[in-house]
C-alpha cells in the first residue's frame with residue numbers, strides 16, 4: 001500500500017524550516033484519502049454448521065453514503081457485519097478501499113480502516129470519556145508512541161470529542177453517561193481509531209426520541225466523509241436519515257434503493273406486513 005515518495009517532492013523539513021508547499025501537498029493528500037473508499041461485497045456467504053445465514057450477498061456502499069441495512073429478525077444483518085469484521089466464517093469477496101478483507105483476522109480488518117459498534121455499548125464505565133477515547137486512539141500503537149502522546153490531548157481525540165458532542169463531558173466517568181451518550185462515545189472511539197468504514201449495529205435501540213434525532217444528525221455528519229452502514233429496525237429513524245437502503249431477507253438481498261423505492265417495493269411490503277396487507281407505500285403502517 002505504501003507508495004514511494006516521488007523523488008521530485010520537496011522535503012517537508014529542509015534546512016530546519018517547514019516547506020509550506022510540501023505541507024499543502026500533505027494536507028491535500030489527507031483530504032483525498034477518503035475519495036476511493038468504498039465497500040464492495042461480492043458473493044458473500046456465511047454458513048454455520050450447514051445453516052446458510054448469508055446466501056450470496058452483493059453490496060456496494062460508496063463513501064458519502066449513509067446506507068441502512070434492514071430486514072426481519074434473522075435476516076443476516078449482524079452476520080454480514082460480523083463477516084466484514086472477521087468475526088464470522090465468510091466466503092466470497094469483501095473489499096474496502098481496494099483491500100480484500102475475507103480471511104483477515106479482526107485486528108487486521110481494523111487496521112484496514114474498518115470499525116464497528118455492537119448493540120450493547122462497550123465502553124469502560126470507570127474510565128473518563130477522555131480516557132476511553134485515549135485508549136481507542138492508542139489501540140494498535142506501540143507503547144512508546146502512546147507515551148509520547150500523553151503530553152497533550154491528541155488532535156484526533158479533541159476532534160472526536162467535538163464531533164460526537166461530548167466535549168463538555170470529557171472528564172466524566174463513562175458510566176454516568178446517558179445511554180445515547182455511550183453510543184456516541186463508541187462512535188467517537190471509532191473516529192479516533194480513524195475508521196473510514198463504520199458499521200453500526202442498531203445504534204439507536206433504547207434511545208429517547210431526542211437522542212435518536214441527535215444520533216441521526218451525527219451519522220449524517222460522519223457519513224458525509226466516511227462510509228457508514230447502519231443496521232436498524234427503527235423505521236421512523238430510517239425514513240428520517242437513510243440516504244439508501246438495502247433490505248435483507250433470509251440471507252439474501254430482497255430490495256435496494258432509496259427509502260421511497262424500497263417502501264414501494266411489493267416484495268418488501270410482503271415481508272414486513274404479510275401477503276395482502278394492502279398498505280403498499282404507506283409509511284406509517286409499515287412501522
Ligand SMILES: Nc1ncnc2c1ncn2[C@@H]1O[C@H](COP(=O)(O)OP(=O)(O)OP(=O)(O)O)[C@@H](O)[C@H]1O
Pocket residue numbers: 048051053071072073074075076077078079080
Ligand atoms: N454463530 C452462529 N451460529 C449459528 N447460527 C448463527 C450464528 N450467528 C447467527 N446465526 C443465525 O444466522 C441467522 C442470521 O442471524 P443474524 O444475527 O445475522 O440476524 P439479524 O438480521 O442480525 O437479526 P436481528 O434483527 O434479530 O438482529 C439467524 O438464523 C441466526 O440464528
Ligand SMILES: [Mg+2]
Pocket residue numbers: 077078079
Ligand atoms: Mg442483528
